[in-house]
Amino acid sequence: MIQQAPHVGLFATCLVDLMRPTVGFAAAKLLEDAGCRVDVPMDQTCCGQPAYNSGDTGEARAIAKHVIAAFEGFDYVVAPSGSCAGTLRVHYPQLLKDDAAWAARAEALAQKTHELFSFLTDVLNWMGGEARYDATATYHDSCSGLRELGIKQQPRTLLAGVEGLELKESREAEACCGFGGLFCVKYPDISERIVDVKTADLEATGADTLLGGDLGCLMNIAGRLKRQGSAVKVRHAAEVLAGMTGEVPPLGEGKNDGAED
Amino acid sequence: MEATTRQFTGNARQALKNDNLRAALDKLSHGFPYKRLEAAARLPEFEALRDQSRDIKAHVLENLDFYLQQFESKVIEQGGQVHWAKDAAEARDIILAICQEAGAETVTKSKSMIGEEIAINGHLEANGVRPVETDLGEYIIQLRKEPPSHLIAPAIHLSMDQVADTFKDKHREFAADRPLDQPRELLEEARTMLRREFLAADVGLTGANLLIAETGSIALVTNEGNADLTLTLPNTHIAIASIEKAVPTLEDATTILRVLARSATGQELSVYTTFVSGPKRPDDMDGPENFHVVLLDNGRTQMLGSEFHDMLRCIRCGACLNSCPVYGAIGGHAYGWVYSGPMGSVLMPGILGLEQTGDLPNASTLCGTCESVCPMRIPLPAMLRRWREQQHARRLTSTKSRMMLKLWAMLARRPGLYRAVMGLGVGFMRALAGGRGSLKSLPFAGGWTAVRDLPAPEGKTFTALWKERRK
Numbered sequence: 189m190i191q192q193a194p195h196v197g198l199f200a201t202c203l204v205d206l207m208r209p210t211v212g213f214a215a216a217k218l219l220e221d222a223g224c225r226v227d228v229p230m231d232q233t234c235c236g237q238p239a240y241n242s243g244d245t246g247e248a249r250a251i252a253k254h255v256i257a258a259f260e261g262f263d264y265v266v267a268p269s270g271s272c273a274g275t276l277r278v279h280y281p282q283l284l285k286d287d288a289a290w291a292a293r294a295e296a297l298a299q300k301t302h303e304l305f306s307f308l309t310d311v312l313n314w315m316g317g318e319a320r321y322d323a324t325a326t327y328h329d330s331c332s333g334l335r336e337l338g339i340k341q342q343p344r345t346l347l348a349g350v351e352g353l354e355l356k357e358s359r360e361a362e363a364c365c366g367f368g369g370l371f372c373v374k375y376p377d378i379s380e381r382i383v384d385v386k387t388a389d390l391e392a393t394g395a396d397t398l399l400g401g402d403l404g405c406l407m408n409i410a411g412r413l414k415r416q417g418s419a420v421k422v423r424h425a426a427e428v429l430a431g432m433t434g435e436v437p438p439l440g441e442g443k444n445d446g447a448e449d
Numbered sequence: 450m451e452a453t454t455r456q457f458t459g460n461a462r463q464a465l466k467n468d469n470l471r472a473a474l475d476k477l478s479h480g481f482p483y484k485r486l487e488a489a490a491r492l493p494e495f496e497a498l499r500d501q502s503r504d505i506k507a508h509v510l511e512n513l514d515f516y517l518q519q520f521e522s523k524v525i526e527q528g529g530q531v532h533w534a535k536d537a538a539e540a541r542d543i544i545l546a547i548c549q550e551a552g553a554e555t556v557t558k559s560k561s562m563i564g565e566e567i568a569i570n571g572h573l574e575a576n577g578v579r580p581v582e583t584d585l586g587e588y589i590i591q592l593r594k595e596p597p598s599h600l601i602a603p604a605i606h607l608s609m610d611q612v613a614d615t616f617k618d619k620h621r622e623f624a625a626d627r628p629l630d631q632p633r634e635l636l637e638e639a640r641t642m643l644r645r646e647f648l649a650a651d652v653g654l655t656g657a658n659l660l661i662a663e664t665g666s667i668a669l670v671t672n673e674g675n676a677d678l679t680l681t682l683p684n685t686h687i688a689i690a691s692i693e694k695a696v697p698t699l700e701d702a703t704t705i706l707r708v709l710a711r712s713a714t715g716q717e718l719s720v721y722t723t724f725v726s727g728p729k730r731p732d733d734m735d736g737p738e739n740f741h742v743v744l745l746d747n748g749r750t751q752m753l754g755s756e757f758h759d760m761l762r763c764i765r766c767g768a769c770l771n772s773c774p775v776y777g778a779i780g781g782h783a784y785g786w787v788y789s790g791p792m793g794s795v796l797m798p799g800i801l802g803l804e805q806t807g808d809l810p811n812a813s814t815l816c817g818t819c820e821s822v823c824p825m826r827i828p829l830p831a832m833l834r835r836w837r838e839q840q841h842a843r844r845l846t847s848t849k850s851r852m853m854l855k856l857w858a859m860l861a862r863r864p865g866l867y868r869a870v871m872g873l874g875v876g877f878m879r880a881l882a883g884g885r886g887s888l889k890s891l892p893f894a895g896g897w898t899a900v901r902d903l904p905a906p907e908g909k910t911f912t913a914l915w916k917e918r919r920k
């Protein structure tokens with residue numbers, strides 16, 4: 189019997205779409221290397237978390253239905269983010285549980301939705317391809333991925349196979365970075381104090397690079413590190429695993445850095 | 450206590466400027482959470498005990514009327530009295546009446562969050578009865594006229610130096626140049642002061658960690674033994690507890706006690722665990738002649754069966770505060786009323802009303818750490834979201850934020866338009882960045898760029914590039 193390559197709908201997430209397309213391409217490459225057929229439905233926008241976390245369940249439901257309709261035809265839905273994958277997997281079924289027409293569809297989508305690294309390892313049993321990245325890195329466990337989806341070991345397993353990369357654990361790897369979606373703009377000064385715990389902790393490891401699996405947290409930490417004048421580099425782990433670090437500088441760095449405003 | 454929950458943002462800003470507080474909170478978040486983890490690791494059945502504890506309280510809440518009545522009749526059988534208070538004012542009056550009947554001048558108090566909730570101290574003082582806190586932390590903040598800033602460590606916001614200064618200021622009878630820079634010295638001085646109060650007190654007022662229905666007992670846990678002196682020395686003991694503290698049996702109580710201290714401080718058990726069943730019996734060596742239990746509702750029955758039902762499982766261990774990044778940044782006082790941290794942000798809107806407490810459910814990153822450490826497995830983040838939903842539904846959020854949200858949601862459901870707008874946005878940010886990797890400021894994104902740079906977008910959007918490259 190010939191096994192069909194699983195057909196994966198890549199949910200890039202709104203932040204990757206807007207800010208860092210390389211993460212999307214890296215995710216697609218990893219999925220293809222692992223034997224999947226990947227498509228990116230052009231109907232995708234955002235998972236709806238800003239509405240959901242702001243208490244606007246009406247809009248959150250409408251967006252959830254939109255995402256379900258766009259992705260339910262795939263064998264799997266994969267997102268390079270524990271937070272967005274968690275929204276589809278954990279929260280859509282709760283949001284739509286009393287909607288007779290949608291409850292089952294939300295449940296079905298939830299069942300086949302995965303965060304990228306956990307999909308590669310837990311579902312596909314793929315242990316990584318060939319990649320090289322010379323760095324001493326520490327890994328930030330994003331909250332939703334860690335606590336809603338149990339993502340901890342998966343990215344570390346994959347990163348262990350990257351040549352030249354040494355991973356150092358930080359004491360507060362599991363601590364929230366203070367991003368929290370709209371939280372970080374609503375309460376910037378509280379968020380600042382929280383992210384400072386994070387940056388101090390990662391500086392203490394002596395690592396030169398921070399890796400993670402959620403662009404929101406990474407942008408927050410990278411932005412704070414830049415503001416502090418730190419030299420620590422920040423990247424989404426997918427870029428490293430896909431060997432695509434040559435295609436884009438670390439988050440927050442650019443060719444004209446240091447030029448006057 | 451006057452609630453300042455409405456001024457949360459300003460409170461938080463002040464708290465963030467307080468270096469003493471920062472040092473204290475750093476110590477807290479590097480202490481208790483790790484101790485909790487170690488204690489949990491030493492007890493293989495810890496996770497199972499959490500499940501059992503959750504189930505016990507869930508069962509009680511389904512049958513609360515039954516267990517409270519059973520508790521009441523047992524207390525009466527043993528010669529005690531039970532008083533029902535529907536709100537804080539009723540509870541205050543009941544307690545004052547008992548004190549007046551006892552002719553009380555001095556009331557010793559062991560730590561009670563319900564005592565804080567009903568603001569009993571102010572009421573007693575206003576009526577000529579002098580309350581004296583006997584828990585060391587509570588004693589300190591009573592001297593300083595401050596509210597507690599943590600469920601189990603009420604003076605956690607203070608440094609030792611501050612405590613020493615307070616003692617020097619308030620305890621004028623000791624030599625002004627006495628050494629007070631060792632914990633031991635502070636403790637000795639407080640003990641000297643408190644011994645007299647214990648002996649002079651006419652009434653002892655305690656809380657209750659658990660109300661045990663089958664025996665009509667209350668359970669009290671402390672690390673200082675002050676509750677035992679508070680309740681055995683005076684002639685009258687009043688225990689005040691909110692109604693959700695009931696558990697069916699002694700066995701159930703011990704199950705919960707096994708997770709309580711471990712979750713709170715990482716101790717196997719608190720240093721003192723005391724069960725009190727009624728007043729002094731004829732052949733008892735000591736104990737009060739009169740035993741009263743005041744059962745407080747104050748909004749609890751409203752929460753029963755509501756979306757916030759599960760919150761009533763809370764045993765006030767403080768684990769969710771200890772691990773909360775927001776609490777760790779701003780401490781307890783910023784929350785503006787008796788409770789704080791994740792549990793406070795869920796509970797206080799229920800007690801004070803959402804109009805008074807709008808910021809609290811929003812001031813959370815929803816990181817989920819609280820739920821992961823809560824011994825009673827209370828889904829705190831989900832309940833914070835429930836409050837946000839109510840806030841939105843009742844139009845308690847700002848018009849501006851509602852409009853922004855609507856606009857964004859409208860876009861999110863129209864992919865064509867969304868892509869066009871996002872493409873423009875990316876182009877705009879790129880132009881501003883001018884080849885630099887990040888932006889120092891950006892119109893409409895002041896909340897972001899106030900404290901951090903904004904990494905500039907790479908170029909085009911992913912969807913646009915994918916279309917170019919792959920189709």
Ligand code: SF4
Pocket residue numbers: 600762763764765766767768769770792819822823824825826827
């Ligand atoms: S909510 Fe849970 S963790 Fe927080 S104080 Fe209550 S029982 Fe403890």
